[in-house]
Amino acid sequence: MAKIVTDVVCPFCGTLCDDLEVALSDDGEEILEVYNACTIGATKFLHSQAKDRVTRPQMKQEDGSWKEVTYDEAVEYTANLLVDAKKPLMYGWSSTSCTAQGTGSEIGEIVGACMDNTATVCHGSTLIAVQDVGVPSATLGEIANRADRVVFWGCNPAHAHPRHMSRYSIFPRGFFTGKGSKSRKMFVVDPRNTDTAKMADVHLQLEQGHDYELLSAIRVALRGEALPDFVAGIPKEQIYETAETLRSGRFTVIFFGMGVTHSLGKNHNIDIAIAVTRDLNDYTKAAIVPMRGHYNVTGSGQVWGWQFGFPFCLDLTRGFARYNPGDSSSNDLLIRDEVDAVFVLGSDPGAHFPVGSVKKIAQLPSVCIDPHITPTSAVSKLHVPVAFVGVEVGGCAYRMDNVPIETRKVVEPPEGMLTDEEFLQKVLTRVRELKGAA
Amino acid sequence: MTEYLIKNGFVYDPIQGINGDKVDVAIKDGKMVDAGDVTKPTIIDATGMTVMAAGVDVHAHVAGPKVNVGRNFRPEDKLFNAAAGSGLKRMEGGFSVPTVLRTAYLYARMGFGFSMEAAMPPLYARHTHEEIRDTPIIDQGALPVFGNNWFVLEYLKENEIENTAAYIAWLLNQTKGFGVKCVNPGGTESWGWGMNCETVDDVVPYFDVTPRQIVSGLIAANEYLGLPHCMHVHGNSLGEPGNYEITLDTLKIAEDYSPQNDFGREVVLHNTHLQFHCYGGESYASKSFESKSKEVVEYINSVDNISYDLGVVTLDETTTMTADGPFEHHLSHMNNLKWANTDVELETGSGIVPFIYNPKTFIAGAQWAVGLECGLFIKDPMRAYITTDAPNAGPLCRYPRVYKWLMSAKARDDMLDNTLKYGDKIRERCYIGEIDREISLYELAMMTRAGPAKTLGLGHMFGSLKAGLEGDVAVYPYNPETDTDDPEKIEYAFGNAAYLIKGGRMIVKEGEIVDMGNKRTFWVDAKVNENPMVERDIAEKFRRYYTVTQNNYTVEGHHFVPNPYVIEVDATR
Numbered sequence A: 001m002a003k004i005v006t007d008v009v010c011p012f013c014g015t016l017c018d019d020l021e022v023a024l025s026d027d028g029e030e031i032l033e034v035y036n037a038c039t040i041g042a043t044k045f046l047h048s049q050a051k052d053r054v055t056r057p058q059m060k061q062e063d064g065s066w067k068e069v070t071y072d073e074a075v076e077y078t079a080n081l082l083v084d085a086k087k088p089l090m091y092g093w094s095s096t097s098c099t100a101q102g103t104g105s106e107i108g109e110i111v112g113a114c115m116d117n118t119a120t121v122c123h124g125s126t127l128i129a130v131q132d133v134g135v136p137s138a139t140l141g142e143i144a145n146r147a148d149r150v151v152f153w154g155c156n157p158a159h160a161h162p163r164h165m166s167r168y169s170i171f172p173r174g175f176f177t178g179k180g181s182k183s184r185k186m187f188v189v190d191p192r193n194t195d196t197a198k199m200a201d202v203h204l205q206l207e208q209g210h211d212y213e214l215l216s217a218i219r220v221a222l223r224g225e226a227l228p229d230f231v232a233g234i235p236k237e238q239i240y241e242t243a244e245t246l247r248s249g250r251f252t253v254i255f256f257g258m259g260v261t262h263s264l265g266k267n268h269n270i271d272i273a274i275a276v277t278r279d280l281n282d283y284t285k286a287a288i289v290p291m292r293g294h295y296n297v298t299g300s301g302q303v304w305g306w307q308f309g310f311p312f313c314l315d316l317t318r319g320f321a322r323y324n325p326g327d328s329s330s331n332d333l334l335i336r337d338e339v340d341a342v343f344v345l346g347s348d349p350g351a352h353f354p355v356g357s358v359k360k361i362a363q364l365p366s367v368c369i370d371p372h373i374t375p376t377s378a379v380s381k382l383h384v385p386v387a388f389v390g391v392e393v394g395g396c397a398y399r400m401d402n403v404p405i406e407t408r409k410v411v412e413p414p415e416g417m418l419t420d421e422e423f424l425q426k427v428l429t430r431v432r433e434l435k436g437a438a
Numbered sequence B: 001m002t003e004y005l006i007k008n009g010f011v012y013d014p015i016q017g018i019n020g021d022k023v024d025v026a027i028k029d030g031k032m033v034d035a036g037d038v039t040k041p042t043i044i045d046a047t048g049m050t051v052m053a054a055g056v057d058v059h060a061h062v063a064g065p066k067v068n069v070g071r072n073f074r075p076e077d078k079l080f081n082a083a084a085g086s087g088l089k090r091m092e093g094g095f096s097v098p099t100v101l102r103t104a105y106l107y108a109r110m111g112f113g114f115s116m117e118a119a120m121p122p123l124y125a126r127h128t129h130e131e132i133r134d135t136p137i138i139d140q141g142a143l144p145v146f147g148n149n150w151f152v153l154e155y156l157k158e159n160e161i162e163n164t165a166a167y168i169a170w171l172l173n174q175t176k177g178f179g180v181k182c183v184n185p186g187g188t189e190s191w192g193w194g195m196n197c198e199t200v201d202d203v204v205p206y207f208d209v210t211p212r213q214i215v216s217g218l219i220a221a222n223e224y225l226g227l228p229h230c231m232h233v234h235g236n237s238l239g240e241p242g243n244y245e246i247t248l249d250t251l252k253i254a255e256d257y258s259p260q261n262d263f264g265r266e267v268v269l270h271n272t273h274l275q276f277h278c279y280g281g282e283s284y285a286s287k288s289f290e291s292k293s294k295e296v297v298e299y300i301n302s303v304d305n306i307s308y309d310l311g312v313v314t315l316d317e318t319t320t321m322t323a324d325g326p327f328e329h330h331l332s333h334m335n336n337l338k339w340a341n342t343d344v345e346l347e348t349g350s351g352i353v354p355f356i357y358n359p360k361t362f363i364a365g366a367q368w369a370v371g372l373e374c375g376l377f378i379k380d381p382m383r384a385y386i387t388t389d390a391p392n393a394g395p396l397c398r399y400p401r402v403y404k405w406l407m408s409a410k411a412r413d414d415m416l417d418n419t420l421k422y423g424d425k426i427r428e429r430c431y432i433g434e435i436d437r438e439i440s441l442y443e444l445a446m447m448t449r450a451g452p453a454k455t456l457g458l459g460h461m462f463g464s465l466k467a468g469l470e471g472d473v474a475v476y477p478y479n480p481e482t483d484t485d486d487p488e489k490i491e492y493a494f495g496n497a498a499y500l501i502k503g504g505r506m507i508v509k510e511g512e513i514v515d516m517g518n519k520r521t522f523w524v525d526a527k528v529n530e531n532p533m534v535e536r537d538i539a540e541k542f543r544r545y546y547t548v549t550q551n552n553y554t555v556e557g558h559h560f561v562p563n564p565y566v567i568e569v570d571a572t573r
């Protein structure tokens, strides 16, 4: 009889589904099946079981080959790299637990690091917009229970957050939305005809990069003012109708993704999307929710918020926290040659940063802490594999709506492997010794 | 453990009736003891200084989701308000919404040992506890909010007190919460549809229950359980001109109840930030607005089962934050600054808006006056506690400034004459001009330690220097014999404790923070009879309407509450 573990939390995307069931082998060592998860989530669990998984740290040699080293050696290299650097960059933090993020912050504080998370290349613009105009929002359950108008703007949950629509936004039968998807009108705003767009009641297929204009036009329409015949390629009749439908609902929600956070206009797009939401609250109830990507990118912004007061782009080099995105953001620091060492944990800049930045990482003393071999580990000097958070060790994570959920340990990590938290604790201890602060 | 003997200080301990006498204060094994019971103590010379039990804060917003939104969405709050770490101290930042480290250091510098986080959304309990865990030194607890919770609304519509109590007991256990908080009863649920409840008799949409029924039922359930703290209410129509009648309506609900508990608590209702609830008139204009603090406090003086805290406006730029979602929306329309809001499924909501209490406006000055009046009209200072509803009416760091205003008529006159633009108008529309009372150090000790400790049901641990209580003592560089000439000395002294001993450990020594202490999280574990109906209702709501599973809702001890102090209550019948 396979053993079934219930209420398992998926450590993949910001949807943070917590209803997974995992079937284990009789001895409890092997994951056989993952129920309720989407393909991406299930694959993450099954991946942890890969037979060819790297289980020991590896150092890159002069000739480019890799040599296995002990964790103690890895700790020593990492601690020295951070202490010796004038301005180390400690990047990532989005795929790990809040406890690990907290320990990492302490290290960053002692060594005077620049610390940044993946928001720097995804929802950082959202965070800046929130600093400008605030954010009227709600938990995903409020949306499941109340929302009768749902807008997906510049995002494609059918692929990026596969269970979002079934758990929270379109299909669930909530307290006041007893007819499920029939209780809701679904809008998709996207230049592409995505799989999400294909499901929508209304697809506003705007011209690429014209989100700001369209959002602005909706504000104009909400105020009953005159519009030109077309805005962003959308006929004005459709804009008036959209504004009217959003306003006449009982509860409207706008979900938005990287289609607006990093297209032309960036944080200004989000400013005005929030302004639309704010305006709608004068007529009905409305909320706006960013579709956060990594399962705990939200958490790293929270941890830094309570420890330092800023959600990303932290510069701790002066002994107190400074914040100036565009200056203290990872890519700006790398491109300007301002950092002299790179530490990566819980993300993969090698796959997502511009190639110029990746080249810089390759030139610098660098360490990548990650369960997988990734493009980042490939360009780093040291790769430290660790246990999978949410599979082999528990720990708190924050869903896209900031709701914290404790992820669960399902199986043991391969023998002798450290978790993020354990590795960071060792580095912290060593850093304190090197700094004479033990 | 180290023994301490604090000698030669002027001691204020209302619980023992010590009023400025020079008596020795002793600590051994983390507890207060009689001076004769220490053998080889470290001597602290408090000559010329004031000695009190450590402060106890009954109501502040210092940890949790809305506080963190306040931090993250206001980078400007850190400008000129950051400090590097040194020694044991880590870096700190923030003025109205300080980082958790700064919060701890601030409390320590002000001689406080305990703080109650005044509003915890249950679904976000983990977040609140993560922040509390990372706040060193001070002991803390958190009050989950119940006033708009669907279970509570459904049970109280039918006046099912036992079921409400069973649900409260379950939720306290799940969230590691301390007591029952109620914010804008019914109004925040109405806000789920963009509406509000403005009086105690407005009906909550769909749920068909009134704020009166919610407040009454929560008091009844609180006393049914015999919780250490009483029901803690922030009533309807906060901040609205003319709201004092709604406040009186809310307070009068308590007439039907008497305290039932084993903790020495004598009140059944605590009305928080009373200042925001004592307004007369129809608008904020000086020709209409008037203070009704006297009317409200006179009512409280006439009964014995209500306590309150002041919520004094400190005339700063600050960050307002409350589970009163509709109020914050309203506020954002008044000042057109940024507005954050989060509605929480089945439970509550919240809003956050920066605010500038500008001393050049009539209304901010009038609010300042009303807050102080709330402190000055009280007959029994054991039932009126000094707060700023931090950070709503003012930042935490302003407590000492508020003491100054309460303790010195000269300081108040100076504000009215020289700082406030509409001082004369404020004298006309408020009572401040006719009050010459000055709060004494003895009364200050009641309003900042003895009183709040008692109302929180923690009088057996905090608020006095009596033998057996926790070894929490603050020593302030204030000489009550020679320092009375200059009110500024009050503000300085109470913001710069010379010593703080907490649980028998020296935290502040000669003004410097030297130890991070042994912080504890207080929560209440209430035992009730098995209640299959409530259990079934809980399971049903989780299955159908929550977005986390019931098993993933529980705040497990381990890393969220690593050093708990659990108060057990037996309400099985």
Ligand code: SF4
Binding pocket: A010, A011, A012, A013, A014, A015, A016, A017, A036, A037, A038, A039, A040, A041, A042, A161, A162, A163, A164
């Ligand atoms: S939607 Fe996201 S969190 Fe849910 S199972 Fe899929 S990958 Fe995991």
